[in-house]
Amino acid sequence: MEDMKYSYLVILSVIKLLVGVSFTALAQVPNSLDSVRVYLKNHTVQDTNYVRALNVLGRELHSVANPDYAKADSILQVSEQIATRLQYGMGLAKAYTNRGSIYYLTDRQPLAVEYFQKALTTAEQYKLSPRFICGAISNVAAALSKLQQYEKVITMQLRSLRLQEQYNVQPRIATTYGGIGSALRELNKFNEALTYYRQALALMHAGKNISGAAIIENNIGICYDGLKQYDKSLASYKLALKHAKEVEFELLQADILVNIGLALKLSNHPKEGIPFVTQSLAIGRKQENKATMATAYFNLGQIYEELKDYKPAEANLKKALDLAKERGNKEQIANYTQGLADFYGGAKDFQQAYAFQLEKNNRKDSLISVQTSAEVQRLIAHYESEKKEAQIKLLHQQAQLHNEELIRQRFQRNALLIGGTMLLLLGGAVSAWLLNRSRLRRLEEAQRLRRQIAHDLHDEVGSTLSSISLLSGMVNSLIAQKRPEAVERAIQKINTDARQILEAMDEIIWTINPGNDSLQRIALRLQEYAQPLMESKDISFSFQTDPELADIPISMEVRRSLYLIGKEAINNLVKYSEATQATVRFARRDNQLEVLIEDNGRGFDVTQSRERTGQTSMKQRAEAMGGSLDVQSAPERGTRLVLTTAIAG
Numbered sequence: 001m002e003d004m005k006y007s008y009l010v011i012l013s014v015i016k017l018l019v020g021v022s023f024t025a026l027a028q029v030p031n032s033l034d035s036v037r038v039y040l041k042n043h044t045v046q047d048t049n050y051v052r053a054l055n056v057l058g059r060e061l062h063s064v065a066n067p068d069y070a071k072a073d074s075i076l077q078v079s080e081q082i083a084t085r086l087q088y089g090m091g092l093a094k095a096y097t098n099r100g101s102i103y104y105l106t107d108r109q110p111l112a113v114e115y116f117q118k119a120l121t122t123a124e125q126y127k128l129s130p131r132f133i134c135g136a137i138s139n140v141a142a143a144l145s146k147l148q149q150y151e152k153v154i155t156m157q158l159r160s161l162r163l164q165e166q167y168n169v170q171p172r173i174a175t176t177y178g179g180i181g182s183a184l185r186e187l188n189k190f191n192e193a194l195t196y197y198r199q200a201l202a203l204m205h206a207g208k209n210i211s212g213a214a215i216i217e218n219n220i221g222i223c224y225d226g227l228k229q230y231d232k233s234l235a236s237y238k239l240a241l242k243h244a245k246e247v248e249f250e251l252l253q254a255d256i257l258v259n260i261g262l263a264l265k266l267s268n269h270p271k272e273g274i275p276f277v278t279q280s281l282a283i284g285r286k287q288e289n290k291a292t293m294a295t296a297y298f299n300l301g302q303i304y305e306e307l308k309d310y311k312p313a314e315a316n317l318k319k320a321l322d323l324a325k326e327r328g329n330k331e332q333i334a335n336y337t338q339g340l341a342d343f344y345g346g347a348k349d350f351q352q353a354y355a356f357q358l359e360k361n362n363r364k365d366s367l368i369s370v371q372t373s374a375e376v377q378r379l380i381a382h383y384e385s386e387k388k389e390a391q392i393k394l395l396h397q398q399a400q401l402h403n404e405e406l407i408r409q410r411f412q413r414n415a416l417l418i419g420g421t422m423l424l425l426l427g428g429a430v431s432a433w434l435l436n437r438s439r440l441r442r443l444e445e446a447q448r449l450r451r452q453i454a455h456d457l458h459d460e461v462g463s464t465l466s467s468i469s470l471l472s473g474m475v476n477s478l479i480a481q482k483r484p485e486a487v488e489r490a491i492q493k494i495n496t497d498a499r500q501i502l503e504a505m506d507e508i509i510w511t512i513n514p515g516n517d518s519l520q521r522i523a524l525r526l527q528e529y530a531q532p533l534m535e536s537k538d539i540s541f542s543f544q545t546d547p548e549l550a551d552i553p554i555s556m557e558v559r560r561s562l563y564l565i566g567k568e569a570i571n572n573l574v575k576y577s578e579a580t581q582a583t584v585r586f587a588r589r590d591n592q593l594e595v596l597i598e599d600n601g602r603g604f605d606v607t608q609s610r611e612r613t614g615q616t617s618m619k620q621r622a623e624a625m626g627g628s629l630d631v632q633s634a635p636e637r638g639t640r641l642v643l644t645t646a647i648a649g
Helices: 008-017 033-042 050-063 071-086 090-103 110-123 129-145 150-166 176-186 188-208 210-226 230-246 250-266 268-285 291-305 311-326 330-345 350-409 415-481 482-514 518-534 556-576 615-624
Strands: 540-546 581-589 592-599 626-635 639-646
Touching: 033 050, 050 071, 071 090, 090 110, 090 129, 110 176, 110 250, 129 150, 129 176, 150 176, 176 188, 176 210, 188 210, 188 592, 210 230, 210 250, 230 250, 250 291, 268 291, 291 330, 311 330, 330 350, 330 540, 350 482, 518 540, 518 556, 518 581, 556 581, 556 592, 556 615, 556 639, 615 626
Parallel strands: 540 581
Antiparallel strands: 581 592, 592 639, 626 639
């Protein structure tokens, strides 16, 4: 298990590469740290030039080698206040951008997204240049990338590209292409990522941006690692290292050196990788950068583990975990804890392996439990709020009807008014009945949601947790009996069961999240599920979605059924078809949704019972959602599955 590699492309895009952060000040405003301090001391009028100078000072304070983030943020807050008072759009947008950059670099990503979005909104409100707006969009995407919202990243960056094309922004913004490449890389779409990285690299070279070229070359190397083309990745890393040394960008050098060590390890030359990772560690110590040091220690540990030199492997892995805990980096803590569990398992120290695996699982289970509990409570609170609002509305209407009835009793001698009153009373009774029926329907929906969650937790999690509990109880006994093979099998089973629980919990949370109530979200999730499975079997895979389906909402029950049918069909395809090509397509036919899953595999006789493929349960799910499932296949003729169901007009 390798530690995640850094991507300085996004960091620099926030600090200085994106035009949205670029400050080309007027001649009277200096653009360096010392000179701008002198300027501000002598320039006492709080005008637009004063705002520009504050923004330059804030930028320089947080982008130098030893940044002072707190002071920079304080200065930029003053700039923001003055720019707001002056209604100076450019100054305000740049103040927001720089504050977003500070939050980005200090790992406060929600705040980074908020301030980059403020910068974008301000740029659009004051009709700033298209180039600035495009840069601001890319900044929002950069922060979303840190939150691992890669589909949103791609959407935002493509929006920036469309604007660049619409307004013929020249030259194109290189980091927009790089941001798309990085998001695709995180989604393991390495070949697609390379296309965008190469476009970014050409723009970096055209603009003579050496540090930017180093960043892109580093990311290209990571893609080639993902494709297991290590000769190409090493060539890219060496070019990246050359460029990083030219501009004396030491932290990037440290990142690249670790990547070279990893590439050598993955290409079965682990010993050759040690000097490179050691150099990275030296840079981390020099810069007093604990994140860089932790990454280097962990990867050194993994290389020594590969060489079966267990003593230095253990020491380095533990140092990495200690540094991650010092920083409170949850992702690194989880990765390094799992790394130590795997290390002790390989070294046959099953007691230690069990202890670290249990720590990793407890951390993950705790996080999942909090997320699930919060989501369920949010849904219940939302329902209770709706229920109270309906009750208040009903009481208000009933009181209003009662008052009307009292008024109309004064005019009972008039037959026409009495008839009108009766009609109004009848209307009130119908309204009350309809409101009561609506309230009952919402109550039934909430109860059904609760039952569904309880049923899923029982079916998906309960039995597996019981299995883990039993296996955990056996481990100490097996260790006492000195049966290492049995202990290893038990721990492997615990590890497998724990991963299954995490996957099941993830699916339950995804299912009940109202933010996923669209066909586009189902299609994206199925694509994410299918892509790695297809790649593992070398199946050429095509996934197509009709753009007209993007904003069509669907209910939780239909969404769940669609996902489960698609998942089952994809599993069958990967397990049994022996196909070389496969297609999944979401299309709209009038007011019908058509989902096609097709392969060129060995097929089967549809007249024969196929219980193992779950066709019966898939058809039952399709019928339950008011649709139909048609399975067409024949031996050696491939398989074609078509799911059809109604959608809203």
